[in-house]
Amino acid sequence: MAWLLALSAGTTVLPDSVRHTIAVVNQHPDTLSRITAEDVADLRAASEMFCRWACKVGGGLSRHAMIGQLGWAVHQLDRGVPASSAAVRRQWQSTSARLAGVAGFNCHDAGHEQQGRGLMALGYRLGAEADDRPIQADALTGLTMQAVHIGRPNTGLDLARHGLELADDATPIIRAMLHSLKARAYGRLSDIRAVEREVGLAEHEFSRIVPDDREREPWLYYFNEAELYAATGTAWRHVVWYHPDHGGQRAVQEATSRLSLAAESNDAEFARGRTLCGLLAAGVYLRARDPDAAVAVSKEGFLGVRTSRMRSARVEGFTADLQKVARPFQRRPDVHEMIDSLTVAI
Numbered sequence: 001m002a003w004l005l006a007l008s009a010g011t012t013v014l015p016d017s018v019r020h021t022i023a024v025v026n027q028h029p030d031t032l033s034r035i036t037a038e039d040v041a042d043l044r045a046a047s048e049m050f051c052r053w054a055c056k057v058g059g060g061l062s063r064h065a066m067i068g069q070l071g072w073a074v075h076q077l078d079r080g081v082p083a084s085s086a087a088v089r090r091q092w093q094s095t096s097a098r099l100a101g102v103a104g105f106n107c108h109d110a111g112h113e114q115q116g117r118g119l120m121a122l123g124y125r126l127g128a129e130a131d132d133r134p135i136q137a138d139a140l141t142g143l144t145m146q147a148v149h150i151g152r153p154n155t156g157l158d159l160a161r162h163g164l165e166l167a168d169d170a171t172p173i174i175r176a177m178l179h180s181l182k183a184r185a186y187g188r189l190s191d192i193r194a195v196e197r198e199v200g201l202a203e204h205e206f207s208r209i210v211p212d213d214r215e216r217e218p219w220l221y222y223f224n225e226a227e228l229y230a231a232t233g234t235a236w237r238h239v240v241w242y243h244p245d246h247g248g249q250r251a252v253q254e255a256t257s258r259l260s261l262a263a264e265s266n267d268a269e270f271a272r273g274r275t276l277c278g279l280l281a282a283g284v285y286l287r288a289r290d291p292d293a294a295v296a297v298s299k300e301g302f303l304g305v306r307t308s309r310m311r312s313a314r315v316e317g318f319t320a321d322l323q324k325v326a327r328p329f330q331r332r333p334d335v336h337e338m339i340d341s342l343t344v345a346i
Helices: 002-007 016-024 037-057 063-078 086-109 113-129 133-149 153-169 172-189 192-207 211-216 225-242 244-265 268-287 291-302 304-309 313-329 333-345
Strands: none
Touching: 037 063, 037 086, 037 268, 063 086, 063 113, 086 113, 086 133, 113 133, 133 153, 133 172, 153 172, 172 192, 172 211, 172 225, 192 225, 192 244, 225 244, 225 268, 244 268, 244 291, 268 291, 268 313, 291 313, 291 333, 313 333
């Protein structure tokens, strides 16, 4: 219930985790005299910078900087700083909500789960205050991903369903995201038919995206075709990983083909995603007792050197998973070399 309770736990008051960070660095946030449209644009640019930074190197490196920026943004709301118009105030709330979601997800990426949940829930509440349902739904995508990742798929389903309710008047981008996350949850529950249905719905919504949708929800720039492949491939990976007797060869094929496409499609800007997809694809191949294919993934450059720059607990966790399933093949020089290069890199 912690996820659901966090969604209704107050309004704009900073979570204790943020207050603690501010106290540690002996920081007292400056107070604006008035919030203007230019201030909103600057805050939006900061949120975008942090998001791109984390996509490249992981959430661990920038987590404290994000929290400091968020503390300053929410401080303006707590102090009741006037805005140049009601519309600008709502924009500040929505932009702060997006920043809270970015900070929260990257706390999750860095392995700070309770802190991440609190910040993403703050983003949800700020979005509610701004009456910005797409931003609320966006916060729920992060909470859903976290819940499924740490083994709470039923909670993830509840959160994703709520997100889809909020996304009725949003673009197909966020609905595609939420359906792909429902597929992940069903993958952990080994409901193959539900995985197929939600993957199909995610692909259908994605096919409906038009350029105007990208203009309406610019913060979702990262949910591209590669991310769709990654999300749906991860859903099938969960079937293979947690229920190896249920999905058969089809689950292996769906997982590896989608994850490999995602890894190939991600460039240096999305190095974290490229690395995660490479790790997951190689792990599925080894789980399916196909070490040749796993080594081929490594040789494509999806692993190894990129993990050395990652500050991500998820990368570390999936690396550990790969090491475990590689043990039966450790006598093979190529497998040993692959695993050894990851160990050295991390």
